[in-house]
Amino acid sequence: MAIKSYKQAIDRSISPPRVITQPINQAANTGGKASFSAMATGVPAPFVQWQLARAGSSVWIDIPDANLINYTTPTLSASDNGNQYRAVFSNSAGKAVSESAAVTILSAPMIKDGSSILYEETTTMERQRRIAEQQQHSKLAKVHAREHNEEQAHASPEEAMENGLLQHPFLNSQRNDGIDPNLNPEPPLNTEARREFDNERREQEMEKQLRLGNMPKMRTDPQFKP
Known part of the structure; x- marks a missing residue:
């Protein structure tokens, strides 16, 4: 058992x-x-x-x-x-x-030759797409092709076109050619001191224009104006 x-x-x-x-x-x-x-x-x-x-x-x-x-x-x-x-x-x-x-x-996605599943990666691809649309090779709306510079920006000389002082419109002024800015506040308007101040500034401006070669025009004969 x-x-x-x-x-x-x-x-x-x-x-x-x-x-x-x-x-x-x-x-x-x-x-x-x-x-x-x-x-x-x-x-x-x-x-x-x-x-x-x-x-x-x-x-x-x-x-x-x-x-x-x-x-x-x-x-x-x-x-x-x-x-x-x-x-x-x-x-x-x-x-x-x-x-x-x-x-x-x-199955892997089918990709046609010359196409990409990614967004426009380079400026060359973007420009080619715009040119194709402009030449009516696409059903999309016609656009203007815009050129893109693929080269890297290089340092330019100090007085080059894109780096000179005269490029800025505020600096491209004859005010910076010889007359110092006002160091003292201007006198009040409608006063004798203000009249003398304005006359002095006017004389300085005329002297500056003469130094720059900008002779005043003193013709009195009538000029034809269409």
């Missing part, structure tokens, strides 16, 4: 594998990989072996070194589309097979 009870206890402690997590279908891009996962219970702990069936075939082949509950495929290509994967669990009490899961290979 003792031996029989011992055998019954051993039988109750051993159970065949039972799949509790099934693998699910996966999708991957060309050049990518797909991962599958499956789990099973059993005593003793079941051994797992992943298998592969090529698309259109019902023959299952053991995948070398695929003995974990998680399996990641090698790099996939378009020919791997539709391949089936499953996990086989086994122990001393039996065997259990999971459901199969397929991998779908996503």
Whole structure:
């Protein structure tokens, strides 16, 4: 009786594998990989072996070194589309097979020659697009092509066109050619001091114009004005 009870206890402690997590279908891009996962219970702990069936075939082949509950495929290509994967669990009490899961290979987007899926990256591409639209090679509205300088801006001489003092209209004035600005406040309007001040400034302005070669015009004969 003792031996029989011992055998019954051993039988109750051993159970065949039972799949509790099934693998699910996966999708991957060309050049990518797909991962599958499956789990099973059993005593003793079941051994797992992943298998592969090529698309259109019902023959299952053991995948070398695929003995974990998680399996990641090698790099996939378009020919791997539709391949089936499953996990086989086994122990001393039996065997259990999971459901199969397929991998779908996503096709890469078709790009025409000379086009880009990115935004206009360079000024050359932008100019070519504008010229094409201006020449009515596009259904978009006609626009004016604008030239873009692709060269880097270099340091110019101090008195170059874009770097000279006379470029600024405020500085391009004869006021900066010899007469110092007023250091003292101007006298009040409608006073004798203001009249003398204005006369002195007028004389200075006339003297400056003479130094600059701007002689006053003193013609008294009538001039034709259309």
